[in-house]
Amino acid sequence: MSEVRVEGLSKHYGAARALDDVTLTFPDGGFFGLLGPSGSGKTTLLRAIAGFVEPTAGGVFIGDRPVVDVPVEAREIGMVFQNYALFPNMSVADNVAFGLRVRGTARGEIDKRVGDALELVQLGPLGARRPHELSGGQRQRVAMARAIVTRPRVLLLDEPLSALDKALRVDMQIELKRIQREVGITTIFVTHDQEEALTLSDRIGILKGGRLIREGRPQEVYSDPGDVFTARFLGEANVIEGTGSGDWLDLPGARVARPEGATTIAVRPEHLSVTVDRPDGPNALQARLRQRIFAGAMGTCVLDWNGQMLKAVARHEEFSDLPESGPVWVSWAPRHARGLKAD
Amino acid sequence: MAGGIARTDRLRAIALLSPAYLWLTVAVFLPLSAMAFFSIITDVPFGDTEWHVTGENYTAFLESPTYARLLLKSVLLGVKVTALCVLIGFPCAWVLAKMIKGRAREALFLMVILPFWSNSLVRIFSWAIVLRGNGVLDKTLSAIWPWPVKLNLLFTESAIVIGLVHSYLPYVILTAYLALQAIDDSLIEAARSLGAKWWTILWRIVLPLSAPGLIAGAVLVFVPVVGSFMEPRILGGRLGTYYGTVIEDQFVAVFNWPLGAALSFILLAVVLAILALASPVLRKART
The missing domain is CATH 3.40.50.300 (P-loop containing nucleotide triphosphate hydrolases)
Structure with a gap:
């Protein structure tokens, strides 16, 4: 040994x-x-x-x-x-x-x-x-x-x-x-x-x-994960790019909290919440629900935000209030956003 | 319905197999039958010669010790040539299969197969030119060797062996190549990772796994060499009397086809007996 x-x-x-x-x-x-x-x-x-x-x-x-x-x-x-x-x-x-x-x-x-x-x-x-x-x-x-x-x-x-x-x-x-x-x-x-x-x-x-x-x-x-490649390679990740100003990351039509200095952030699918009504707090994006996939205990929501695909994963019941498709809000707790170095 | 399908299947099978059977009949069964027939008659039934059935052609083999002695000489020649072909061919096949890749391998393969494309008589005469005293080999060696050499291999047993090995080596190289090619490189890597040196790998892994191919190649060499007559005659000169040359004489010189046919069948029986005796040993090598 x-x-x-x-x-x-x-x-x-x-x-x-x-x-x-x-x-x-x-x-x-x-x-x-x-x-x-x-x-x-x-x-x-x-x-x-x-x-x-x-x-x-x-x-x-x-x-x-x-x-x-x-x-x-x-x-x-x-x-x-x-x-x-x-x-x-x-x-x-x-x-x-x-x-x-x-x-x-x-x-x-x-x-x-x-x-x-x-x-x-x-x-x-x-x-x-x-x-x-x-x-x-x-x-x-x-x-x-x-x-x-x-x-x-x-x-x-x-x-x-x-x-x-x-x-x-x-x-x-x-x-x-x-x-x-x-x-x-x-x-x-x-x-x-x-x-x-x-x-x-x-x-x-x-x-x-x-x-x-x-x-x-x-x-x-x-x-x-630290960088885009690792984030995508190890598990799934929603990678969101924007322009930074102070503590905020400016995105088309929204502004979200950012980890220090990052212009690219990753949020794991299990950390995304999907709701019909706008949640409180700043980290919310308006998106379209494309598809709900039922896979036993877990469910997946496939979302379209400004032409970019996002994924949310949760226990199936959590998605039961959602329509099959249509406009929804996607949000996450600021602590779950990780800053990434660009590739 | 089912019967109909079985019937068409059978017809199709017969149609597909018939060329092979026709070939076997014309190329193997008919000539062998003719030879078997010749071997038990007194004279070739051409023209108005008198002939009757006899066993004398076979007893002739037992009456004169010369035939048995020549047969033994031919079998020993077969053993010698086969052993040399395996000793030279196996390393060549190893290099081709495991050490060389791409274009170089194709080029080397061409060189291995090249002897097949030349006329065997021409090949043997070329060897005669190379091996005779004051020939190509003699002159070349004299030119590079600091001391005077006198090398005359022609009309010796060595010349016969050289000529035969050259003719039959490709069989061993090709069969051993196929057998070695089938051995996964990771087996050799695994053996190395377990601490095995190259000779252990050769003895415990490579030889057992390539034995079937090597044996097939050895049989392909041994059988024709025992019956060979052209190389002994041309390269062996006065020494070149072997069992094969005696059979040839019966057919082309003495015109005693019945004796030639009987000697051929005795050769066939002896070769089959040798292979049968060797098969338990060979089968053991395979496992």
Whole structure:
């Protein structure tokens, strides 16, 4: 178990910068989610930590040991691949034992640790099966067991749940978190699914165009995204632009309270209220209700304000007084407005 | 109705399969039957020659130890050439499948397949020119080597092996390439992340997974090499008497087709027996 650090890490492919001067610390024993759209460099960063990508500049440290010149096989990592990469010519138990056999671990020790690892991922009785006889979720568990049985210093997960269907994915998220807690291993995982990142991670890092643009605890980053990209990428956000004067943001036909100095603000859909009558207080915009969407416990209102689409989300009953469509007022408490840096 | 559909289906199946069966009949079954027939008669029934059914052609093989000795010589040649083809072809296929991408791969592929496009007789004579004393190889080596060399490989077993390996190497490269291509790169990456060095990866992952392709390639080489006659004759000279050349002699020189046919069938039986004996070992390698 170790802290992992990257310092000024860059990877250039010709003129393209897959990674551009990324400095980041992955805390010891933490579950760190690397999040970003495709082409953001998150997978390159993970593969650079693993050693499959040789950085153009910068350093990678596992514990305090610089590993840029250490080949993959000597880095003491555990990795779970997107397609699991189980060896099809070996049984489940042999797959899990592979890393121990390579290290020349004694036979009795191997049997015990393989048994324990399969127990941990709840696949105890399936050791004799072949990978092709397993379901997607079971393969995922085997890949986890194989990656942690060697007691690596860091566990790297490359989109570990993307090959599973939605229902299984939620189960495996809980399972993954449980295993990680039990083993207590520093874990770095890559995903493009923001919900997954928010659910699993202790900390998240958001990458865009090879640069790290935000890092922090998921709640922190969600409630105060800081810039337009993060606000839109992590959850949904109503981004409103205006011109500032003093404490106010001037919008077409309205004036709303603004966080200090901001000309662009974000309000999460769950913080927007929709009413037929004009509410008290200053933060109110007159808009047209386009559509009410019923989705079980929650409802969504799609609104049109000066040609811009806004979204409001609340428990379904809260929208029950509203007409199907027509003029409404949209408002929010000033404390829920966050100032954003423009892109 | 259902019967009608089944009937049209069957008709369609027959119509679609008939070219294949026709081809098999004309190209495989008829010639083999003719050979089988020749192998049990005394003389070729052309013109007004007298002939009757006999087993003498087969007993001839047992009566003279020469045939068995030559057959063994040919089988050993087959083993040697197959082993060399695998030893050279597998690394070539690895480079093509895993280390080279894009245009360079296409160019290399062309070079691998090129021998297929040239006439085999021309190819063998070119080797004769290269390998003979005072030939291309001899002169080149003399020019770059500081000490005098005298290299005359022509009419040696090495010349035969070189010629055969050159002719059959593409089969191994192509089949091994397909097998290696099918191995997902992430398997190799996973093995490396678990701490495996390259030889462990080769032995435990790559070879087991590519074994079917490698075996298919080896069989494709072994079978024709055991029966080869052109390379031994041209590159082997006086040494070039093999089982294949004896069969050829029966057909083109001595005009003893019945004996040639019988020897061919014995060769076929021996090759099938070798492959059957080897199959448990080969099947084990596959799993």
